[in-house]
Structure formats: structure tokens, C-alpha cells
Amino acid sequence: VIWMTQSPSLLSASTGDRVTISCRMSQGISSYLAWYQQKPGKAPELLIYAASTLQSGVPSRFSGSGSGTDFTLTISCLQSEDFATYYCQQYYSFPWTFGQGTKVEIK
Amino acid sequence: QITLKESGPTLVKPTQTLTLTCTFSGFSLSTSGVGVGWIRQPPGKALEWLALIYWDDDKRYSPSLKSRLTITKDTSKNQVVLTMTNMDPVDTATYYCAHSFGFRDPYGYWGQGTLVTVSS
Numbered sequence: 001v002i003w004m005t006q007s008p009s010l011l012s013a014s015t016g017d018r019v020t021i022s023c024r025m026s027q028g029i030s031s032y033l034a035w036y037q038q039k040p041g042k043a044p045e046l047l048i049y050a051a052s053t054l055q056s057g058v059p060s061r062f063s064g065s066g067s068g069t070d071f072t073l074t075i076s077c078l079q080s081e082d083f084a085t086y087y088c089q090q091y092y093s094f095p096w097t098f099g100q101g102t103k104v105e106i107k
Numbered sequence: 108q109i110t111l112k113e114s115g116p117t118l119v120k121p122t123q124t125l126t127l128t129c130t131f132s133g134f135s136l137s138t139s140g141v142g143v144g145w146i147r148q149p150p151g152k153a154l155e156w157l158a159l160i161y162w163d164d165d166k167r168y169s170p171s172l173k174s175r176l177t178i179t180k181d182t183s184k185n186q187v188v189l190t191m192t193n194m195d196p197v198d199t200a201t202y203y204c205a206h207s208f209g210f211r212d213p214y215g216y217w218g219q220g221t222l223v224t225v226s227s
Contacts, residue, residue: 032211036154043219044214055215087153091212094167097156099153100153
């Protein structure tokens with residue numbers, strides 16, 4: 001099983017801020033990492049796959065980087081609709097696993 | 108347009124077996140590479156990957172739940188069914204089904220989820 005450490009678990013920020021979320025793997029996964037956004041009462045939505053490829057329709061203020069064991073999700077200029085919980089997920093090997101989530105809240 | 112929708116009981120008793128159905132449209136599970144999986148989320152907690160079935164009937168399970176889970180597909184009905192035996196209150200969660208375009212492709216489309224409560 002590939003274990004994931006996602007940090008921070010809670011991030012307080014203001015509109016316009018640049019925020020960064022980290023995801024570290026217990027072993028290398030090449031670039032088989034996805035980022036999801038989840039709003040309260042809703043299903044997760046895919047933001048980024050293959051570590052850095054933006055899903056169609058996702059604003060360009062979202063970006064992903066990394067490979068191997070260390071990955072980052074960056075929101076360059078936080079908007080009001082970005083306050084949500086973010087999850088990383090590896091799909092390199094089974095069982096697929098999710099990070100513990102990062103809640104981005106209004107400061 | 109790809110859509111998925113989960114259905115099943117909202118309340119089950121401890122020790123009972125849960126059967127959830129994912130009914131989808133906009134794709135076929137007979138298309139090479141395609142997969143449909145199940146993920147759950149206890150209230151206020153993180154996502155947990157459960158199982159995945161591919162177009163060729165390849166099935167993958169969470170090791171910690173493998174003994175309790177069965178995933179099957181009915182291609183003609185555009186449905187995937189997940190059964191979980193010996194339900195416990197800790198299994199209370201929102202259960203999601205989701206679509207994957209292929210092996211080593213993440214979940215691009217998700218159902219709305221269905222909340223299952225385990226209580227006597």
C-alpha cells in the first residue's frame with residue numbers, strides 16, 4: 001500500500017492569496033497523481049491529473065507540480081469559490097489511495 | 108455526457124449486507140480500458156477508495172475490506188453493483204461511484220453520492 005501524507009490539514013487564507021498544498025508518497029509513483037476539489041455536500045471534482053495536467057474547464061490559477069514522491073497543488077490567486085477541501089490521490093498502483101484532505105478556509 | 112448515479116438503502120442494520128447500484132450513461136463498460144469504481148466518505152472525514160471494475164471484468168479491492176466487498180457489472184443495463192457484507196456503524200458514509208477512462212486514469216466523473224447509515 002502506498003501511504004500519502006497531505007499537508008497542511010487546514011489552511012486559512014484570504015481572497016487573492018497564493019496557496020500551496022503538499023502531498024508526499026511513501027514510495028515513488030512517477031506522475032500518477034490527481035488533485036480533487038470537494039465542496040460541502042458535493043462529490044469531488046477532478047482538477048488536475050498526471051500531476052500537472054489541468055482538467056478541461058478548470059481555471060488556470062490552479063497548477064500542479066512534482067513527480068516521484070513529492071507533489072504540490074498551487075492556487076495562484078485564491079477566489080471565493082476556491083474555499084473548499086482538496087484531496088490528492090495516487091493511481092499508480094492498487095489500492096488507489098487518497099490523502100487526508102486540506103480544508104482551505106477564509107482567514 | 109457522462110453521468111453516474113448511486114442507489115440503494117439509506118439505512119441498514121448492523122450485520123446486514125449492503126447492496127449499492129451505480130447506474131451510468133454516456134459510456135459503455137464494454138469499451139476497452141473503461142472502469143467504474145466505488146469510494147466512500149464517512150461524515151466529516153476523508154475519501155476512502157473501495158473497489159474498481161474494468162471493462163474486461165478485472166476487479167480490484169481495498170485490501171482492508173476485500174473480504175467483505177464484491178463488485179460486479181451488468182454491461183447490458185449500464186450498471187455496476189457493490190455489495191458489502193457484515194455492515195457496522197463505522198461503515199456509515201456517503202458512497203460514491205466514479206468513472207475512469209482507463210488503467211492508470213483517475214476518476215474524471217463522479218456520481219452525486221448516497222448516504223448510508225448503519226444503525227439498529
